[in-house]
Amino acid sequence: MLAALGIESVETLFDDIPAAVRADGLDLPGPRSELELARELEALAGRNRTDLVSFLGAGVYGHYIPAAVDAVVSRGEFSTAYTPYQPEISQGTLQTIYEFQSLISELIGLPVVSASHYDGASATAEAALMTVRATRRERVLVSRALHQHYRETTRTYFGPGTRRLEELPTAPDGTTDLAALEAALADTADPVAGVLIGQPNVFGLLEPMAEAAALAHAAGALFVAVVEPVSLAVLAPPGAYGADIAAGEGQPLGIAPAYGGPYLGLLACRGELMRQIPGRLVGRTTDIEGRRAFVMTLRAREQDIRRDKAASNICTNQALCALAATAYLATVGPGGLADVAAAGAAAARRTEAALAAIGVERVHTAPYLNEFAVRVPDASAVHARLLDAGILAGLPLARWYPDDPDLADALLLATTELTSDEDIDRLAAALGGGSV
């Protein structure tokens, strides 16, 4: 190539970098053979502890991932494909995204589902911004029982401008205080754009979503449900209780916990809000010979066209994670998904009973699906003691609610179909047996 270009050395091609800003190489250790690299990575992975019995949830849940999911997701035709801007040679990606949109729409009960966002927290932030854009109001209410990170992320996205995020308190049973919600909505001088509540909430509790949606609508606000997708196999979905927008985290659908990501932000809305939803959308159409085909649509709303007027700057979707969710749902089917949800619920009930038998009681009284908080005196110390015994006893809630005396001694415990009777017995034995 150098000969064809008529130059002596590739360095000539960098002559336009002025000497003053030219770097003199990088201070990084030298190249490694694949064997050495593999050993180094194995050693690092080996310093993580994944052998503990885990009751940790709080937004990320360990489920059994059928082998077929990775068989699909690891195919290079999917994992190394580019964004499907040339639809004629991207029908694999495009059809699977359409299938993803359809499956999630069916679970959530709303007709329009975007091709996904970075994660549940950013999807929630985008949902909150949608309520502001759609109503042209500036005040958004969020339950304090919504996941800590989701509230913080929404706050960061709300930072610029005059939009405000206000927190709603919880009632003694652990759910969002509806009287406080009603009072907050009553200020007609400062009307509310949207109300955000999690279902289940961060404490694992089932919220009065239909009542909250009705209150929001009576005040002209939009109602946003933040949901967990496996639970939607058995719980009433957002479409059934009047949500206008739904957001959530798709990680439980066939995506490994992987210490933080990449995950899968879910975002869905009613048909009337379709043009407000940020992110990619894939639609069905035909080609010039009448074949059914799929294509990215409503693209004029996206950043590359709308530029500074785009609703969001988002340029990617978590396509491969969405594919994992699609393959997972296709593999387990509706019956399998309901079994997964129910198995987690059954394990949670057994856990509650086993702990109650040793005097460890729930903090809250509202119903739960597969996660709930228990009161354990000196929770942090107990948590540490149980770690030494090989048990991850959930999340000490003081970490996220440091100023709430009611949660100072609370541990948030989650169960899934992976939680065995032996695991529960070990937890009870460790909590009951040790001195606290």
Place this chain on the structure above:
Amino acid sequence: MNVPESLRYSEDHEWLRTEGGEAVVGITAYAADELGDVVFVELPDVGRHLAANETFGVIESVKTASDLHVPAAGEVVAVNEDLADAPELVNSEPYDGGWMIRLKLDDAAASEGLLDAEAYRATIGD
């Protein structure tokens, strides 16, 4: 290029037809042509007051989206509901069925400050 003599025009390709103290606004055939197939038109709420050159909506085609600016100030008294189901009217009948909003003008003589057909044709190099 179709540029009716009876209308007035803005430099960014909107047309305005005065009818007494009211005006009807849309986009020109040239603009519709540049956009390509129109897929959606976002229109303002009836009752909204617009200042001259204020953005009153957005027009989307497959490949682009453009803001729509009102050539003269006034209150929106009607919007073309047909465009919700048939946005293609903007392409096929930009000056008739593809009309967008009807305004009660703040100043009934506002159109005199706009381009006439000849001046508009000059801006598009026609």
Place this chain on the structure above:
Amino acid sequence: MSEVIAPPEPRPRERSAVGPELQPLLSELHTPGRSSFKVPRPPADALAGIPPAQLRASPPALPETDEPTVIHHFVRLSHLNYSVDGGMYPLGSCTMKYNPKVNEWAARLPGFAGLHPLVPDGLAQGSLELAWRLQQQLGEIGGFPAVSLQPAAGAHGELSGILVIRAYHQARGDLDRDEVLVPDSSHGTNPATASMAGFRTVTIRSTPEGLVDIDALREALGPRTAAVMLTNPSTLGLFEHHVTELLEAVHGAGALAYMDGANMNAVLGHFRPGQAGFDVMHFNLHKTFSTPHGGGGPGAGPIAVAEHLRPFLPAPLVVRDDDGSYRLERPGERPDSIGRVRAYWGSSGVLVRAFAYIRAHGASGLRQVSDDAVLAANYLRARVGEAYDLPVAGPCKHEFVASAANVKRETGVRTYDIAKRLIDHGFHPPTIYFPLIVDECLLIEPTETEPLETLDAFADALIAVAREAHEDPGLLTSAPHRAPVRRLDETAAARKPDLRWTALAGAGDR
């Protein structure tokens, strides 16, 4: 100079770039009663504690099918996709380099994949050490002392970086800076990011040579300017050789300089933006650092900042304590942080892949990457110039701009049609109609991982298409002919959006 040798006739591909079989939807594969047995059946009273009003009235209508059907479905669909594993993507501004398989193996190690993000730091020492070292690596590559790995994509990194700049000005009480300056050649995410962060965008024109017009920049800079967002090399593949003067002008106006790092593949080891004076940059790990595109994600967009911006970085960062252990920052440890831009702390799976890539290459390897990428681009540019306009003077960096304005002038055929016809020759088209400032634009980036034979084959194909435009323009305007589907009705898709299947209509319904 040797005689001009006519390029050889491109050999027709034996089959088109992708297979021809379209597939039914999962909803059409639905067969009631068909299922796989993936988890044990739960007890009948599992949901007894749930008030009936909170339960679904009816089960979700998801398709029922078995594993062999599922595998057939997705494998056949995969055959409809073009991919890096299958061929070259000459996409300018995307850096579609080869995705090393050892990185896939690493990310799947159970120690990495099975770890919950909220475990106590002591249980995550492997991942935390990897993350800390990646922070150091990216800091070294960019020339910055502080790095956040939190953003989940390049655009997410841009938003984070601009919010950091905003926080910086606010902390200094400089509240009137509400403008961000962006070149007219910029990627659309730049102005979109500025808007999301509450700023107005002011566009700066480029010179005829395709660089930032420094006079236009100086004119637009002022006390309202919060930041200038630059891409270097630019989106036309040119190094902004007056970068020092640009940065002096920006800082002189009290503004900060943001560098869009999408094009870092051109300058690894040659140019370190932080060392040159930029205040903040983002990296695209799915571009420069080989993590796979996945059909549109997941990527990752870490940001690196100068010391004066460190306090404002998203929290938590990964920290190394004096005893050599690693941890996440505690809440409140860096009170001026802009906060979180996502849940947890980073897309760890993507970060593992990038770390592996950087470790495998080392300093000399990374510099070689840029050397090879720039050489390949210049070679390809010379070849493509045999049939297309080259509106920007060379040499280029890792990508170059060509224009089909000459072809359009002579035949009426447009860049869009050329792109679609290229598919029939077995190649994914390059980036088209970007940057916006070049007419009938093609932006071509071969990357460093394509062999010479492939570069020549691609050039041959582009040249052949130009010839076809003269001989048989209809062939191009109705292309592609040899893809699983032909040109799509995008108008209908946008006018009457059909975004999900309406019902299960599978084989089992008959």
